[in-house]
Amino acid sequence: MTRSPFAVTLLPLVPLAVLGWPLWRVTHASVDLAPPSAPEKARGPLLTADLSVQSAHPFQSFSVTIQEKTWTFEPDEDIKEVHIPKGKEVILKVSIVWPDDTPETATQVLLEPEGRQGRSHTIWGLGEVTEEISFTWEDPS
Secondary structure (H helix, E strand, C coil): CCCCCHHHHHHHHHHHHHHHHHHHHCCCCCCCCCCCCCCHHHHEEEEEEEEEEEEEECCCCEEEEECCEEEECCCCCCCCEEEEECCEEEEEEEEECCCCCCCCCCEEEEEEEEECCEEEEEEEECCCCEEEEECCCCCCC
């Protein structure tokens, strides 16, 4: 007795169907193609800027506060990457402490935002100085 052509055709296809189902699920799995989330420094209306400090005499401590964030410089540091608001005006609160035997001295603060012209300000002082500096730009880009 011979087998039916239908059974002869379907019998070899059963193992393929059993193996094909998991293979189809793996190759057609939904992939989340959403872009990765932006780093924190790029969120919100902020610009990346270089903040440079040059002092005629070594300072003991130096800190700059922009909005709610504070950056502290060590005596051997002269540049940091900071984040500033994109608006027309940026206010820096600068605090400098020089050692006791330091004469009256000057410290230059230079802020260079991406895509904007740099701004600088010189702070003169003796001992300990806290000063608020305002930098403005014409365009808020």
